[in-house]
Amino acid sequence: MNPYLPVLIVLVLGVGLGCILSALAHFIGPRPLTKVNTDPFECGVPATGERDKMSVKFYLTGILFILFDIETVFLYLWASAFKQLGWFGISEIIVFLVILFAGYIYVVKRGALEWD
Amino acid sequence: MGLDELLALLKTDTAIEIIAAVIKILVVLVVCLQVPPVMVWIERRAPAMMQRRKGPNRVGIFQWRLYGLIQSLADTVKLVFKQEVVPRGANKVAYHLAPIFGVFTALLIACAIPFGNDLVIFGQKIGLSVVRLDVGFLFILAISSLAVYTVTLAGWSSNSKYALLGSLRASAQMISYEIPLGMSLVPIVVIFGTLDLNQIVVSQGAYPWAWGVVRAPVSFLLFLICMFAETNRAPFDLAEGESELVAGFHTEYNSAKFAAFFLGEYVSMFVLSCLASTIFFGGWQAPFIPYDTLVKLVGGYNWIAAIIGFTVLILKASFFMWVYVWVRWTLPRFRYDQLMGLGWKFMLPVGLVNLLVTALVMAALEFH
Numbered sequence: 001m002n003p004y005l006p007v008l009i010v011l012v013l014g015v016g017l018g019c020i021l022s023a024l025a026h027f028i029g030p031r032p033l034t035k036v037n038t039d040p041f042e043c044g045v046p047a048t049g050e051r052d053k054m055s056v057k058f059y060l061t062g063i064l065f066i067l068f069d070i071e072t073v074f075l076y077l078w079a080s081a082f083k084q085l086g087w088f089g090i091s092e093i094i095v096f097l098v099i100l101f102a103g104y105i106y107v108v109k110r111g112a113l114e115w116d
Numbered sequence: 117m118g119l120d121e122l123l124a125l126l127k128t129d130t131a132i133e134i135i136a137a138v139i140k141i142l143v144v145l146v147v148c149l150q151v152p153p154v155m156v157w158i159e160r161r162a163p164a165m166m167q168r169r170k171g172p173n174r175v176g177i178f179q180w181r182l183y184g185l186i187q188s189l190a191d192t193v194k195l196v197f198k199q200e201v202v203p204r205g206a207n208k209v210a211y212h213l214a215p216i217f218g219v220f221t222a223l224l225i226a227c228a229i230p231f232g233n234d235l236v237i238f239g240q241k242i243g244l245s246v247v248r249l250d251v252g253f254l255f256i257l258a259i260s261s262l263a264v265y266t267v268t269l270a271g272w273s274s275n276s277k278y279a280l281l282g283s284l285r286a287s288a289q290m291i292s293y294e295i296p297l298g299m300s301l302v303p304i305v306v307i308f309g310t311l312d313l314n315q316i317v318v319s320q321g322a323y324p325w326a327w328g329v330v331r332a333p334v335s336f337l338l339f340l341i342c343m344f345a346e347t348n349r350a351p352f353d354l355a356e357g358e359s360e361l362v363a364g365f366h367t368e369y370n371s372a373k374f375a376a377f378f379l380g381e382y383v384s385m386f387v388l389s390c391l392a393s394t395i396f397f398g399g400w401q402a403p404f405i406p407y408d409t410l411v412k413l414v415g416g417y418n419w420i421a422a423i424i425g426f427t428v429l430i431l432k433a434s435f436f437m438w439v440y441v442w443v444r445w446t447l448p449r450f451r452y453d454q455l456m457g458l459g460w461k462f463m464l465p466v467g468l469v470n471l472l473v474t475a476l477v478m479a480a481l482e483f484h
Binding site: 003004006007010011017022024025026028029030037055069072073082086090108113114 | 130133134137140141144145196197198199200201202203204212215216217218219220221223224226227246247248249253254280284287288291292294295298299302303305306309310311370371372373375376379452453456457460461464465468471472475476478479482483
């Protein structure tokens, strides 16, 4: 038996549970929807609904996340072979971390992590 | 076909494997789905206790009030009978997809958590987790990243300002804290030399001074902080800062869909608590009683030992669940720039230094 088969079953059951909850909401609740009813919530002010403008800071955070997250995955590879690689692995990883840290300091100095 | 043949068929390897898989899936699902109602109840009674008021104590069965334990059930029934309102201009597909994402990601992580030592049944070895992987760590990190989609899809699709702001904040926060989360677990891999979660529990042993929390205390602190940030819980619950954002990313969700978000949030809290107990507190190992001694104590039946181990894991996880509630009603909410500053400027460097120090100490101990 493929070891991932049970995961697939749990995935199907989980999605099914979510679908059942959504379906319940759809079929059991009272039906008629009015115009006022379906307005997005905006504290009583006539709603404009707006989702095209967002601060560029969030994009920057996303880009930095991808960089650093991939570095973390690299660290896992080294960590799981820690004993076999010995001092050679340690020296390599120190070089790697120094380069990573230089990039990190550059990012901090340029103010990419400042929120105002 | 006679009874004997049927029994013989049940004892074949494939049959045992399938039955074991079904039982394991049922155990994980039942336990995970029991957590949210109980937690909702605790989360209302505990602050009531702290603030010297009563909290919900009326709903019960007939004349037995049971301290309001049935309140969550009543709430669920109420939510299901509420009107479902999809806001005008919402992206329909993403809007309906978000709560489903919220439910299944948490359940998937639960699959990788070992809730007992390997059992030997009819000469076949069965690992007590739904899926037994030698790369359990990577599986968990990969699946937990999916949780971001819940927030992003929900907030973006609702066509509402508050929901969008809440989801932007929450997704930026969740991806930022994923880096320290990943880094806090690397020293654990270095120390125990494996990515297999059950192997980590076995090598921690039964004595608390050999557990992960003693060997890698800084990792544990980083992991604990990330647990709160990843589940969007106080003091990091800026995603739903009521005072400024109404309800954050799920402002436009109501009725049973809202319940689905609740379910997902509590299940993922529980799963992260289980993970913290597994990695840092010896998982299913009963304190001071090594597994072999435990098996002897219960008369050689290893399935009784497995049930005890399971209970121990649940108790350890319950402690972390209590910490969630405790912290929520103790600490005020962070400001957003403080939150991001903590993640990027404090926890990331600390995680790196922690990793280096751990590696050097381990090298000095092992390589000579």
